[in-house]
Amino acid sequence: MAESDKVHNPDSTTEKEITSSNVPETQSPSPPAEKEIAKSDAPYEHDVEGAGIAARPTGWKYKPLKLGPLSLGYYASPSFQLVMVSFVCFLCPGMFNAINGIGGGGQVDAITADQANIALYSFFCVVGFVSGSVVNRLGVKITLSFGGIGYCIYVASFLSFNHDANRGFTVFGGALLGFCAALLWTAQGAIMMSYPKEGNKGKYIATFWIIFNLGGVIGSLIPLGQNINNSGSGTVTDGTYAGFIVLMFIGAVLATLLTNAGNIVRPDGSRVIIMKNPSWSSELKGLFVTLKTDWYIVLLFPMFFASNFFYTYQFQDVNLAKFTVRTRSLNSVLYWASQMFGALIFGTALDVKAVSRGTRAKAGLASLFVLTMVIWGGGYAFQSTFDRTSNPGSKDTPPSALLDWTTPGYGGPLVLYIFYGFYDAAFQTCVYWFMGALSNNSRKLANFAGFYKAIQSAGGAITPAIDLTLVPYMNELAANWGLLTGSLLIAAPLIFMKIRDSVPLEDDLLFSDETAEEVKGLTEEKTVH
Numbered sequence: 402m403a404e405s406d407k408v409h410n411p412d413s414t415t416e417k418e419i420t421s422s423n424v425p426e427t428q429s430p431s432p433p434a435e436k437e438i439a440k441s442d443a444p445y446e447h448d449v450e451g452a453g454i455a456a457r458p459t460g461w462k463y464k465p466l467k468l469g470p471l472s473l474g475y476y477a478s479p480s481f482q483l484v485m486v487s488f489v490c491f492l493c494p495g496m497f498n499a500i501n502g503i504g505g506g507g508q509v510d511a512i513t514a515d516q517a518n519i520a521l522y523s524f525f526c527v528v529g530f531v532s533g534s535v536v537n538r539l540g541v542k543i544t545l546s547f548g549g550i551g552y553c554i555y556v557a558s559f560l561s562f563n564h565d566a567n568r569g570f571t572v573f574g575g576a577l578l579g580f581c582a583a584l585l586w587t588a589q590g591a592i593m594m595s596y597p598k599e600g601n602k603g604k605y606i607a608t609f610w611i612i613f614n615l616g617g618v619i620g621s622l623i624p625l626g627q628n629i630n631n632s633g634s635g636t637v638t639d640g641t642y643a644g645f646i647v648l649m650f651i652g653a654v655l656a657t658l659l660t661n662a663g664n665i666v667r668p669d670g671s672r673v674i675i676m677k678n679p680s681w682s683s684e685l686k687g688l689f690v691t692l693k694t695d696w697y698i699v700l701l702f703p704m705f706f707a708s709n710f711f712y713t714y715q716f717q718d719v720n721l722a723k724f725t726v727r728t729r730s731l732n733s734v735l736y737w738a739s740q741m742f743g744a745l746i747f748g749t750a751l752d753v754k755a756v757s758r759g760t761r762a763k764a765g766l767a768s769l770f771v772l773t774m775v776i777w778g779g780g781y782a783f784q785s786t787f788d789r790t791s792n793p794g795s796k797d798t799p800p801s802a803l804l805d806w807t808t809p810g811y812g813g814p815l816v817l818y819i820f821y822g823f824y825d826a827a828f829q830t831c832v833y834w835f836m837g838a839l840s841n842n843s844r845k846l847a848n849f850a851g852f853y854k855a856i857q858s859a860g861g862a863i864t865p866a867i868d869l870t871l872v873p874y875m876n877e878l879a880a881n882w883g884l885l886t887g888s889l890l891i892a893a894p895l896i897f898m899k900i901r902d903s904v905p906l907e908d909d910l911l912f913s914d915e916t917a918e919e920v921k922g923l924t925e926e927k928t929v930h
Contacts (some may be wrong), residue, residue, distance in 0.1 A: 403597065404586065404885050409784060413822040414631075424930045429773060429860075431725065431916065446789055447841075448469060453871040457516060458666070458728035461476070462475065462477040462478070462660060463474045463475050463477055463666065464476075468483075469674070471550075471814065472793055477660050477664045477665055477666060478665070478666070478667070478668065479569065479596035479597055479665055479673075480605075482592060482596060482659060482660065482665065483592060483593065483596060483605055483608060483609060484608070485614055485655065485658065485659055486545065486589055486592050486593075486609070486656075486863075487539075487608065487609045487612035487613055488612060488660065488662075488843060489545055489549060489585075489589075489653075489654070489655050489656045489659075490585075490589060490612075490613040490614035490616065490651070490652075490657060490774070491612050491615055492549075492611070492616060492648050492652025492790065493548070493549045493649050493652040493653065494552065494582070494585070494586070494613065494616070495555070495614065495615070495616015495617050495619075495737075496611050496616055496645045496652075497552050497555065497556070497578075497616075497618040497624070497649075498614075498616070498617040498620070498646050498648055499616070499617045499618075499619075499620025499624075499645070499733060499737070500556060500559070500620065500624075500641075500642075500645055500739060501518075501520050501620040501716055503512070505848040506678055512543060512682070512869070513559075513562060513568055513571055514717070514758070514865075515713070515717065515865035515866075515868055516568060516571065516572055516862065516865070516867050516869075517555070517558070517559075517572055517574060517575030518713070518865045519572040519575070519862055519865045519869075520572045520575035520579065520779075520861075520865050521555070521576065521578050521582070521861075521862075522573075522595070522709075522858040522859070522861035522862030522865075523564055523576075523580040523857075523858075523862045524549045524576045524577075524578075524579025524580050524583070524864070525578075525580075525582055525583050525854065525855070525858035525861070526856070526858040526859040527581035527855070527860055528579065528580050528583035528584070528855075528857050529583040529587065529851050529852075529854040529855030529856075529857075529858055530585075530688075530851060530852065531685070531688060531851065532544075532584050532587040532850075532851040532854065532855070533591075533688060533691075533844075533847040533848035533849070533851030533852070534584040534588075534681070534682075534685050534687065534688050534848070534851075535584060535587075535684075536584065536587045536588045536591060536844075536847045536851075537675075537676060537679050537684045537687070537843075537844050537847050537848075538679050538680070539592065539680055540662070541588040541589075541592055541659060541662060541663040542656065542660065542661050543660055543697065544585065544588040544797045545584075545585050545588045545589065545656035545659060545678060546653055546656035546657045546659075547581060547584060547653075547655075548581040548582055548583075548584045548585025548586070548588070548652025548653075548656075549581070549585060549649065549650075549652045549654075549655075549656050550581060550650075550705060551577050551578040551579075551580065551581025551582060551585075552578060552581070552582070552652070553646050553649045553651040553652075554574050554577055554578070555574040555577070555578040555647050555652065556574075556642055556645045556649065557574065557642075557646055558570045558571040558573065558574030558575075559571060559574075560639060560642035560643065560646070561609060561638060563642070578859070579787055580909060582854075583851070583854055583855070583858070585687075586850065586854045587847055587851045587854055588851045589609075589850075590833065590846065590847070590849070590850025590851075590853065590854070591838075591843050591846050591847035591850055592605075593605055593606055593609050593663070593833065593837075593848045594833060594836060594837035594846040594849070594850070595674070595837075595843035596662075596664070596665060596667075596673055596674055596843075597845075598667065598669075599758075599841065599904070600672075600752060600754060600839075601748070601901055602751075602834055602837040602838070603747070603748040603749060603750060603751035603752035603830075603834055604676070604748055604749065604752050605748075606748045606751075606830050606833050606834055606837075606887055607744045607745050607747070607748025607749060607799045607830065608746065608748075609744075609745075610741065610744030610748070610826055610829070610830060611744055611745060613740070614740040614741050614744070614826070615737075615741065617733070617736075617737030617740070618734055618737045618738045619642050620645065620648070620737075621642055621704070621730055621733035621736075621737060621866075622730075622734055623644050623645070623903075624641045624726075624730045624733075625727065625730035625731055625733075625734060627640060627641055629727055630727075640824060646668075647873060651759045653678070654747040660834060662675050662843050663675055663677070664725045668744040668817065671918075671920055671921050672919065672920045673843045673915050674841060674842045674843055674844070674909050674910065674915060674920050675913065675915070676739045676844050676913055676914055677841045677913075677914050677915055677916075678914060679844075682865075684844075685842060687845075687848065687912070688808075688848055688851075690912070691849070692843055692850040694911075694927040695839065695840075695845070695849075695913075697894075697895050698836075698839070698849060698852065698895075699837070699895075700758070700892055700894055700895040701832065701835060701892055701895060702852070702856050702893055703859075703884070703888035703891045703892070704828075704832050704888040704889070704891075704892050705852065705853045705855075705856035705857050706856050706857065706859060706884070706888070707828075707834065707860060707881075707884045707885045707888045708825075708828055708829055708832060708853075708857050708860070709857045709860055709861040709863055710860035710861070710863070710880075710881055710884055710885075711821075711825075711864075711881040711885070712861065712864070713861075713864035713867075713868050713877075714864065714868075714874070714877045714878060714881055715736075715818075715821050717865075717868055718868065718874045718877055719780075719783075719784075719821075719874075720733070720816070720818070720875070722787070722789075722792040722793070722798070723744060723787060723792055723803065723804055723815075724803060724804050724805070725800075725803050725805045727803070727805070727806070728803075728804060728805050728806045728816040732818045732839050734817050735815065735818065735822070736818055736819065736821065736822035737822060738819075738822070739819045739820070739822035739823040739826070740822045740823065740824060740826035742826075743822070743823040743826030743830070744827075744830050745823070745825040746827070746829040746835075747765065747768075747826070747827045747831060748754055748830050748834070749898065750764075750765070751765055751830070751831070751834045757902050758900060758901070758902045758903070759837060759897075759900055759901065759902060762834075762835065762896045762900040763896060763897065764834075765831045765834070765896075766831070766889060766892065766893060766896050768827070769828060769831055769889055770889050772824055772885070773824075773882070773885050773886055774886075776817075776821065776823075777826050777878070777881070777882040777885070779820070779881075780817060780821070782873075782880055783814055783883070784815070784874055784875050784878050785875075786867060787802070787874070787875060789871060789873060789874060794855035799887075827859055830883075832853065833853075833901065835892070835895070835896065836850070836853065838900045838901075838904075839899065839900065839904070840904060840908075840909060841904055841909045842909040842910075842912045842913060844912055844913060845909075845912045865879075866910060867880075876895050881899065897917065906920075907923060
């Protein structure tokens with residue numbers, strides 16, 4: 402045995418020797434180093450994973466899981482938790498996207514959905530700004546589970562509306578969902594951006610976005626199957642709404658099975674940087690400290706604002722206004738399916754290790770600019786073919802003005818709608834990756850995610866209100882196109898000047914009460930034979 406490194410658990414008298422017999426003969430062996438792997442009272446087991454040593458506590462959360470021949474990792478690993486939260490969002494926001502993507506929340510006109518969404522995004526905006534503090538104080542498990550309940554009640558209000566036309570309930574459902582969704586999305590953002598190592602953030606974002614949008618795809622198949630013979634306008638059935646409610650409730654229950662960030666151990670033994678002893682006071686102060694120390698995040702605020710601004714236009718003024726109910730459902734299926742490909746392509750490209758992270762960031766911004774010009778230019782051409790007079794987006798729309806999948810010329814609008822979905826995923830994947838490139842601190846990234854969802858929701862609250870004033874569709878398209886283009890230009894200084902190839906651990910720890918020894922794990926150069 403060449404030399405031994407002794408790893409101590411501070412609360413245990415036992416110690417284990419890890420041999421490092423593979424030290425090259427031309428180098429002097431490293432002196433014995435005592436490394437403290439904190440945060441658990443259990444002794445530690447050591448496994449070889451890849452080229453490095455993984456140190457993690459014993460206990461069921463850290464035992465390898467298998468499903469037949471398939472290895473699932475261990476429960477408290479970043480990848481396992483990411484997949485779990487992805488399926489929570491698959492079942493809750495994914496189904497919400499499916500019902501909203503049909504247009505009008507599945508109703509025959511957009512008024513009810515617009516009013517509910519104004520309430521939803523208004524509350525989302527207010528709560529979202531402080532939701533990072535709430536998530537940091539309560540943990541991701543409670544906030545994700547509570548957030549899921551709001552989605553069930555929102556869809557239940559539309560089921561009720563099918564029978565009693567009670568708009569008050571739908572507005573209440575929207576307001577409650579705004580509160581709940583702010584917590585859910587902030588917790589999700591913190592997990593997705595802080596759990597992976599720096600070189601895997603694009604992959605984690607893509608994985609989440611694919612699973613999440615699979616919910617939109619499957620959810621959209623429900624109304625498509627139930628309305629496949631309905632070649633006119635109309636509402637979706639009670640069974641459609643009931644199916645969504647059941648799936649959303651399952652998602653809320655699934656969230657209770659998550660574990661909080663303090664229990665997460667990466668394969669290399671490192672841990673997520675958190676606040677060990679958060680209080681309401683410390684987390685509210687931390688919110689403003691984030692704005693003071695990372696003031697440049699405001700350069701991303703226009704991108705935040707623009708990222709959901711176009712939903713009302715695409716869902717209510719294009720899909721609802723121009724297509725039959727079954728074609729709207731098909732469009733929705735393909736819209737969310739294209740998001741999976743957009744996230745996969747951009748998430749993978751943003752993690753290419755052969756290119757520096759700064760160069761990847763600039764390339765991502767440039768790609769978004771090109772896509773904005775091409776896709777929204779195509780949208781302008783399509784929008785020139787109809788307006789509110791010919792297609793008011795209500796029961797007054799003459800059937801002859803609606804496109805069905807059997808209508809000649811449907812292919813072009815379908816391709817445009819698919820690329821609208823692709824663009825949405827590309828845009829939001831880049832936004833999350835840009836934020837994740839600024840820090841690895843879970844506490845700070847929760848605040849970033851809160852800012853993102855709050856400002857995003859402000860845009861989401863404004864557009865339904867604009868739509869209710871019956872402004873020309875072309876005006877709404879122009880507002881979206883201009884806002885998206887301008888937001889990219891404003892973000893450019895941050896992308897060019899603030900995104901580094903790596904964020905030093907010392908910088909991340911400035912916003913935490915943890916030490917380097919508690920989070921960095923064992924050295925990755927040593928292996929066990």
